Amino acid sequence: MASVKASAAVSHVGRVRASNQDSGYAGRRLFLVADGMGGHAGGDVASAIATRRIADADADYDSSADAAAALESALLSANRNLEETVAEHSELTGMGTTTSAMLVQQDRVVIAHIGDSRVYLLRSGELSQVSTDHTFVQRLVDAGRITAEEAMVHPRRSVLMRVLGDVEASPEIDTMVIDTHPGDRWMLCSDGLSGVVSFDDIHEMLSADAGAKQVADRLVKASLDGGAPDNVTVVVVDIGDPPAPDTPPLIVGSAAAPLAFGTAPEPARRPGIRLTPFRPHPVQETHFEPDSEEYFDELIEEDERRRRRRRIMWGVWIALLIGAIVTVTALGYQWTQTRYYVGEYNGRVAIYQGIQQDLGPISLHRLHSETPVDIADLKAYDQQRVEQTITAGTLEEAMRITDRLEESVD
Known part of the structure; x- marks a missing residue:
């Protein structure tokens, strides 16, 4: 039976954000990362509420099917909790959170995922991304309209198509059951890591002969060295023997602070998880759009219009450049004929x-x-x-x- 040999969770506010809206959890069998969205609308509250509710699923199950059902149910229950919170606190309208969670169940790992946080698996030196981003640009990549490299700098790379929150009563959750073996290293992260650190660099750091905590620290540092424009949270899980001793679950990020609702932090008290009236830095916020074919087609058409405008502008600039070259060449030739x-x-x-x-x-x-x-x-x-x-x-x-x-x- 596969055992959790070691695990670690690390979260950092980053170099630009005013508060940490990420949450991370490393328990006995359950591990998750949640990335709050909504900015001034309480992304930190959303990720904390979701993390605390889903943490209740950290238990033993008779089968991987039971574990998958329990994990999916926990995410949907978290979604209802977020809806109820918004109903009681209207200032939080529009808040939501991504969630990538995994349960180690005997020789299998059960994964539940929504949003653009990610789950990676390092096995026998090969790194693979297990989860699929629920983003607009990922839909473009899947449709063959843009490359993965173009998606990294696309103007709509922050648009999420699916999240937990008060935006949809029954969001679609991706669930999967994957075999796991001793020697596997799993990593869950928010897009504060995957959006800054390259796949190859992540691969190199996860492959290092170092413990889970040391690797998690290195990954977070790599994001900080890259500018860390967003919060960054990393959870690393090593499978093997001997099993890790029973210790209290580790909670990091916004879920580690007490919930607090208000319009501004009190200077003499710890702010906890609090509504921030504004951000002092111009940070691009993650936002949600409905995952419907009609709306997706509209976004595709808008993206095509943008691409056409770019091609026209490039054509104009190329024509101007060619014209300038021809003009300079003609004037240069005319000068030579005076000699x-x-x-x-x-x-x-x-x-x-x-x-x-x-x-x-x-x-x-x-x-x-x-x-x-x-x-x-x-x-x-x-x-x-x-x-x-x-x-x-x-x-x-x-x-x-x-x-x-x-x-x-x-």
């Missing part, structure tokens, strides 16, 4: 219009006139000068040079 030099043509002294160089296949000079003076009749010094070409600023200057060479022969 002259004296050189050799068929063994005789000749006057050329232009400059000696060529621009790729374009010749920047042409024969203007040929003189009757043979190169062989010139003095050795003059022969060398003509063969190397003699620069003349104007046609008159070039003609004076050829006249002098002709006189030297006479």
Whole structure:
């Protein structure tokens, strides 16, 4: 039977946010990350309420099917708790939270997921993302409209299509049951990590020969080093022997503070989880949009319009750039044709219009006139000068040079 060998949970407010709206839980068999949304509408309250309700599912079950049903029921119950809280505190209208939770049940892991927090599995050195983001950009990626790299910088990357909250009475929860083996390392995180630290860097840190707590600390530090524009929460779970000793569950983030509802923190007291009237930093907030095909099609069309506008703008800039290059080339060519030099043509002294160089296949000079003076009749010094070409600023200057060479022969 698979056992939890070690686990750790770490949460940090990040470098930009005014408060921590993430929550994390590492219990005996249950582990979860919740990322509150709504900003001024109580995202910290949402993630804390959901975490505390779902934590009740940290128990033993007769089968993985029972565990999956209990975990999904806990998420739906948390959703009802959020609705009831909003009904009692109207200032929290619009709050919600993502949730990624997993239960270790014998040799299997039961996962329940909604939103864009993530579940990863490191097995035999290979890292895979187990959960699927319920985001607008993920729908675009799945539809083949954009790449995963483009999704990282898409202007609607913060739009969630599914969350727990007062937005939907019965949200659709992704549940799955996956076999787990000794040596597996699981990681749950908020998008404060996955949106900043690359997949390869996450892979490298999870693969390190280090304990769960040390790895979790390194992952959070990597997000902070990357600017940490959002809260970041990481839960690491190692499967193996010997099993971890029974210890009290570890709760981090907003769920670790007492619930408090108000319009501003009191300076002389610990603020706990509190409604923040505004944010002092311009942070892009995660927001929710209904997960309907009609609305999704509207977003797709809006995205297409944006892409068309971008293509038009790029076309205009490229056309302007090509026009500028053509103009500069034409003006440059015209200037070269105001210059002259004296050189050799068929063994005789000749006057050329232009400059000696060529621009790729374009010749920047042409024969203007040929003189009757043979190169062989010139003095050795003059022969060398003509063969190397003699620069003349104007046609008159070039003609004076050829006249002098002709006189030297006479």
